[in-house]
Amino acid sequence: EAKETEVDDAAFENNFLYRTLCQSLLERALKLLSEMQRDELLSLKRAYAAEQRIALQHLCQLETDLVEKVVQQDLQEFEVQLASRLLSESERQITEEHQRQASRVNEDVAKQLEQYRRQVAEEDQATVRDRHKWVMSRIVFLQANGTVNPNDRALLSRLRAELHACDSKIDAFNALMAPARSATPDQGGDVSSRRPPSSGRKRRSSDELAAAEVPGTTHGLPEEPLPLGLAALGLRPNRAAMPFGRESPDFGVKAPPHPMDWAFNSPPPRHSLGTRLKADYLVPKTPYGMQDAPVSQVGDLGPAGSPPRPPMKMSPSTRTRTTRLPPVPLTAR
Structure with missing residues (x-):
């Protein structure tokens, strides 16, 4: 029907x-x-x-x-x-x-x-x-x-x-x-649901951005001992501004020799920061002072991690000429 x-x-x-x-x-x-x-x-x-x-x-x-x-x-x-x-x-x-x-x-x-x-x-x-x-x-x-009156x-x-x-x-x-509510879109919904899908490139987090703005941060890398020249001059490296890997300007450049490997009579080289390292860094500190240490002790020292060198044999004229070094101030030029 x-x-x-x-x-x-x-x-x-x-x-x-x-x-x-x-x-x-x-x-x-x-x-x-x-x-x-x-x-x-x-x-x-x-x-x-x-x-x-x-x-x-x-x-x-x-x-x-x-x-x-x-x-x-x-x-x-x-x-x-x-x-x-x-x-x-x-x-x-x-x-x-x-x-x-x-x-x-x-x-x-x-x-x-x-x-x-x-x-x-x-x-x-x-x-x-x-x-x-x-x-x-x-x-x-x-x-x-709990009980209801009969009335x-x-x-x-x-x-x-x-x-x-x-x-x-x-x-x-x-x-x-219900159909009318479903037909009208919700204006107060989550904005992230209408956000277009992002590309494969990820954004940097707020912690990384904050670390990049702070000049003294190392981006989670362990602290390394400072070079001899920087430690003596009281400088500290800015690792936030130092590039690493292939982006470094020193990539592919031969590293300078260790201070203990310098020739005794050659002038000290200039550091990359523009300061000239002094020759008195070669002489170890003793109770007698930087300039009063015996010359024989300088020859006994070797590079870091290497056995001590045998004493150098010098002629009397050379020993007389190099017994004392001229006083040099411990400041950068």
């Missing part, structure tokens, strides 16, 4: 649409035919009046009254024809505009009616929720003692029925408003 009802409804709807379409087509065709017949009739009447006017003007010059009458009739026919044509065009335009305005009015009325219907439904829902809270509190109050059983059953009715209305309202 349900299927038959659905089939009957579909057939009735299709029949109604077909009749509406045929009616609109018939009205348009009849309107065009009526306009054509009117124009044809008016053109015939005007042609007949013009023919009479021309004949009387050629043959009846003495009957001026008849000629004037025919001329006025011809002018009236032309006026009627022109007025009817312009009026028909104006009526057609007015009819089309009226139909457009009527459709716009119907759309506006439907929108405002839907808004008012939703407003009424929301007000009804708010009232139902308030009533639901009151009924729930009343039921809890009646059942607080209150009828009231309790009525309150439970009303509570069930309120729940049914709330569920029906939620089911009705």
Whole structure:
């Protein structure tokens, strides 16, 4: 029976649409035919009046009254024809505009009616929720003692029925408003969900950026002993600004010799920082001072991690010339 009802409804709807379409087509065709017949009739009447006017003007010059009458009739026919044509065009335009305005009015009325219907439904829902809270509190109050008075059983059953009715209305309202809520996008959602996917390139973390801004950080690398010249001059390397690996400017350049490997008579080389290392760094500190140490101790020292060298054999003239070194201040030039 349900299927038959659905089939009957579909057939009735299709029949109604077909009749509406045929009616609109018939009205348009009849309107065009009526306009054509009117124009044809008016053109015939005007042609007949013009023919009479021309004949009387050629043959009846003495009957001026008849000629004037025919001329006025011809002018009236032309006026009627022109007025009817312009009026028909104006009526057609007015009819089309009226139909457009009527459709716009119907759309506006439907929108405002839907808004008012939703407003009424929301007000009804708010009232139902308030009533639901009151009924729930009343039921809890009646059942607080654990025993229900026989006189209150009828009231309790009525309150439970009303509570069930309120729940049914709330569920029906939620089911009705669910499609509308899902159709409208949520404007207050998480912004990260609408963020476009990032590329494979990763951004630096805040800790790395903070470490790059601090000049004394080593980026997690262990501290290494300072070079001899930097330690003596009281300098500390800025590892945040020092490149490593192939990015270093010293990559591929032969490292300078160790200070203990310098020739004794050669001048000390210049450091990359622009300071000149002094020769007194070669002499170890002793209780007698930097310049008073015996020359033989300098020859006994070797590079770091190497066995001590044998004492150097020098001629008396060389020993006399190199017994004392000139005093040099321990400052950078």
